[in-house]
Amino acid sequence: MAKNNQYFEHESLQDKDAIISYLKALTEGIEKGEILLSDEEETLLLKPGKISLLRIKATNSKKNSELRLRLSWSNYEADSDKNAPLFIKAKKASKSK
Amino acid sequence: MKILPPLYEALRFLILDIQKQLQTIQDGLEREDPTLFDKSLERIDYIENAHINLLNRAGATYCADSCRNERLNIQCYEHISTSLKALSSRLQELTYQLKQMKSLKLIQKKPVYQAFDSLNKGLSLISAAIESESLGLAIDICRLQVRIDKTCDQQLDKYKKSLKTGQQTEALLQASFILKDVSIMGQALLRVGEGIISANVGQFIQIDRYQALEASLSELDHQLSQNDLKIHSMGETKSGCTISGVGTASEAEHSILAIFKEGKKRKLQEEKAGIESWHQKFPGIAPEVYSYQKQGDKASLLFEYLTGQTFDKLLLEKDNKHLKKGLNTLFNTLLDIWQTTRIKEPRSADFMRQLNKRLGSIYDVHPNFNLKGLQIGNVKQPSLEKLVEEAEKIERDLQVPNAVYIHGDFNTDNIIYDALTDQISFIDLHRSEYMDYVQDLSVLIVSFYRLTYFDPDTRKRIARSMEAIYDFGHDYAEQIRDRDYEIRMALGLARSFLTSTRFVLDQEHAKSMHHKGRFLIEQLIQLDKTQRKNYMIPKEIFHD
Numbered sequence: 001m002a003k004n005n006q007y008f009e010h011e012s013l014q015d016k017d018a019i020i021s022y023l024k025a026l027t028e029g030i031e032k033g034e035i036l037l038s039d040e041e042e043t044l045l046l047k048p049g050k051i052s053l054l055r056i057k058a059t060n061s062k063k064n065s066e067l068r069l070r071l072s073w074s075n076y077e078a079d080s081d082k083n084a085p086l087f088i089k090a091k092k093a094s095k096s097k
Numbered sequence: 098m099k100i101l102p103p104l105y106e107a108l109r110f111l112i113l114d115i116q117k118q119l120q121t122i123q124d125g126l127e128r129e130d131p132t133l134f135d136k137s138l139e140r141i142d143y144i145e146n147a148h149i150n151l152l153n154r155a156g157a158t159y160c161a162d163s164c165r166n167e168r169l170n171i172q173c174y175e176h177i178s179t180s181l182k183a184l185s186s187r188l189q190e191l192t193y194q195l196k197q198m199k200s201l202k203l204i205q206k207k208p209v210y211q212a213f214d215s216l217n218k219g220l221s222l223i224s225a226a227i228e229s230e231s232l233g234l235a236i237d238i239c240r241l242q243v244r245i246d247k248t249c250d251q252q253l254d255k256y257k258k259s260l261k262t263g264q265q266t267e268a269l270l271q272a273s274f275i276l277k278d279v280s281i282m283g284q285a286l287l288r289v290g291e292g293i294i295s296a297n298v299g300q301f302i303q304i305d306r307y308q309a310l311e312a313s314l315s316e317l318d319h320q321l322s323q324n325d326l327k328i329h330s331m332g333e334t335k336s337g338c339t340i341s342g343v344g345t346a347s348e349a350e351h352s353i354l355a356i357f358k359e360g361k362k363r364k365l366q367e368e369k370a371g372i373e374s375w376h377q378k379f380p381g382i383a384p385e386v387y388s389y390q391k392q393g394d395k396a397s398l399l400f401e402y403l404t405g406q407t408f409d410k411l412l413l414e415k416d417n418k419h420l421k422k423g424l425n426t427l428f429n430t431l432l433d434i435w436q437t438t439r440i441k442e443p444r445s446a447d448f449m450r451q452l453n454k455r456l457g458s459i460y461d462v463h464p465n466f467n468l469k470g471l472q473i474g475n476v477k478q479p480s481l482e483k484l485v486e487e488a489e490k491i492e493r494d495l496q497v498p499n500a501v502y503i504h505g506d507f508n509t510d511n512i513i514y515d516a517l518t519d520q521i522s523f524i525d526l527h528r529s530e531y532m533d534y535v536q537d538l539s540v541l542i543v544s545f546y547r548l549t550y551f552d553p554d555t556r557k558r559i560a561r562s563m564e565a566i567y568d569f570g571h572d573y574a575e576q577i578r579d580r581d582y583e584i585r586m587a588l589g590l591a592r593s594f595l596t597s598t599r600f601v602l603d604q605e606h607a608k609s610m611h612h613k614g615r616f617l618i619e620q621l622i623q624l625d626k627t628q629r630k631n632y633m634i635p636k637e638i639f640h641d
Contacts, residue, residue, distance in 0.1 A: 049637055050635055050637055051616065051635055051637040051638070053612065056473065074640055074641055076557075076560065076640040076641070085561070085564065085565060085568060086417070086420065086421045086424055086425075086561050086562060086564070086565035087424070087425070087428065087564070087565035087566075087568040087569050087572075088421075088425050089568075089572055
C-alpha cells in the first residue's frame with residue numbers, strides 16, 4: 001500500500017533555454033519510466049506508466065498567456081501481491097469427445 | 098397496499114355508504130317496497146362527500162418530494178375511490194329505473210339476486226384486500242366481475258327469448274337496461290381490484306394486462322392456488338419491458354417461481370425465439386419458457402426463474418472465491434458452447450461499422466465527445482469519425498475464425514452463476530446469432546468496466562475480471578490458431594468502450610471509457626503490417 005501522499009511543487013522564473021532543458025528532462029524521464037523530483041528536503045520518484053492521460057490547457061488574453069500540461073496515470077501495480085490472475089488456464093486434456 | 102390513514106378512512110366511509118345503498122335496493126327488491134328505493138337514494142350525498150373528501154386528502158398527501166411509489170400508492174387510492182363512485186352512480190341510475198317499473202317480477206330472478214350478492218361480496222372484500230399483503234383477495238374481487246357478467250348474460254338471454262314472444266316488451270326492455278347496469282357495476286368492481294393490485298405490484302397494471310398474467314399462470318403446470326399468488330415488480334429493461342417475479346406468498350421472498358416479462362410484442366417475440374434457439378443449440382443454458390401470450394402489439398412471456406447471481410452482483414462479494422469460480426465456469430461453458438455450435442463459415446463482427454452506426458447516439462448523450470481533429474505543432478490527431486474510417490480498413494483485412502453461436506448482449510447482468518450447482522445460465526437472449534466469439538468477450542469485458550461501483554477494492558476486482566476474460570480469449574485464440582485475436586479484440590473493446598458511454602452518465606467514468614476506446618484505435622492505425630502481427634493489447638487498458 002502507498003504510504004501517505006507525497007507532494008512536490010516548484011515555481012521559478014526561467015529563460016527559454018532553461019525551460020527547454022526542463023522539458024527535456026521530463027521527456028527523458030518519461031522515456032526511462034522514471035522521473036526524479038527533489039528539493040533539499042523531499043525526494044519524489046514518479047514512475048509514469050506506458051499509458052497516461054495527457055491534458056493540455058492553453059489560455060490567451062491581452063495581459064498574459066498560459067499553457068498547462070498535465071500527465072496522470074494510475075499506479076495499480078503497486079500492490080501486485082494480491083494480483084494473482086483470476087483466469088485458470090485449462091489443461092490441454094479438457095478436449096471433449 | 099400501504100395504508101394511508103386519512104385516505105383509507107375516507108375510503109372506508111365510501112364503501113360503507115355504498116354497501117348501505119346497495120343493501121337497501123336489494124331489500125326493496127325482495128320486499129317489493131319502493132320506499133326503500135327512495136331511501137337508497139339518500140346515501141348519494143354521503144357517498145359524494147366521502148369521495149370528494151378522499152380526493153382532497155389525496156391532494157394534500159401528495160408533496161413535491163414524494164417518491165414514485167408513494168405517488169403511485171396515492172393514485173391507487175384515487176383510482177379505487179373513483180371506481181367506487183362510478184359503481185354508486187350506476188346504482189343510482191338503476192334505482193330510478195326500478196322506480197319506474199310497474200312490476201318487479203322480471204327483476205326478482207335468481208341470477209339477478211346472485212349478481213347483487215356478488216357485488217355485495219366484492220364491496221365487503223375491499224378493506225381486507227387493501228390491508229392484505231398478498232394479492233389473493235384483490236384477485237378475488239377481479240374474478241367477481243367475470244361471475245357478475247355471466248349471471249347477467251344468463252338473465253339477458255332469457256329476456257331476449259321472452260321479447261320474441263312480443264309480450265310485455267316495454268317491461269322486458271326496462272329489465273334489460275337494469276341488467277346492463279348491474280354488469281357495468283361489475284366492471285367498476287374490476288377497476289377497484291386493479292387499483293389494489295397496482296399498488297401492491299408497484300406499477301400501474303391495467304386489468305387486460307393482468308389477465309395476460311393469469312392466463313400465463315394457468316398454463317403453468319404448478320398447483321398455484323390463487324390465494325398464494327404474489328407478484329413483485331423487479332424493474333424495467335432498457336428496451337422498455339417490465340419484469341415481475343411471480344412467487345408464492347406463503348414462503349419467503351426467495352421462492353420466486355417464474356419471471357413475468359411484458360412489453361412490445363416484437364421484443365418479446367425475439368426473446369422467445371432467442372431462448373428457443375438456445376434450447377436447440379445448447380440445451381440447459383437458457384431458461385425454460387412456460388408461456389407466451391400476445392394481445393395487439395403487446396406480449397408477455399412467463400419463464401423459469403433461474404437461481405444464482407449475475408456477475409455484477411458477484412463482484413460485490415468481498416471474497417474473490419465465487420467470482421473466480423464463476424468466471425472459470427463461464428469460460429469452460431463458453432468453450433463447450435463454441436465447440437458445439439461452431440459453423441464452417443466466418444462472420445465478422447464488423448466492430449467499426451457497429452461503432453459508426455452509434456456515433457450519433459453517443460454524441461446525443463455526451464456532446465463534448467464530438468471533437469474535431471486536433472493539431473499541436475507537427476502532431477495531429479484525427480477526429481473520431483476519421484479514426485473509425487481508418488480502422489475499418491484494417492478490420493477488413495483481418496482473419497476471422499469460423500463463427501460460433503453467441504449471446505449477442507453479453508453483459509454482466511445477463512449471465513447468472515449458481516455457485517451451489519456451479520452452473521452458468523444466460524438471460525436476455527434476443528440478440529443471439531452466429532458470429533465472431535470476440536464480440537461476446539469484448540462486450541463482457543467492457544460491461545465489467547462500465548459498472549458504476551467506485552470503491553477501490555471493487556474496481557480492482559473489475560480490472561482483474563476484465564483481464565481474466567481477455568486472458569481466456571487469448572488462450573483460446575492460441576488453441577484455434579486465431580492469429581488476429583489481439584487486433585479484433587482491440588477493435589471490439591474500442592467499439593464497446595466508446596458506445597457504452599451512452600449508458601454512463603457519470604462524466605468522469607464516461608470520459609475514461611471514451612479515452613480508452615479512442616486510444617486503442619489510435620494505436621492500431623499507427624501500426625504497420627509487421628507491428629500488427631505482434632500487437633498485444635496493453636493491460637493498462639483494463640485498469641482505471
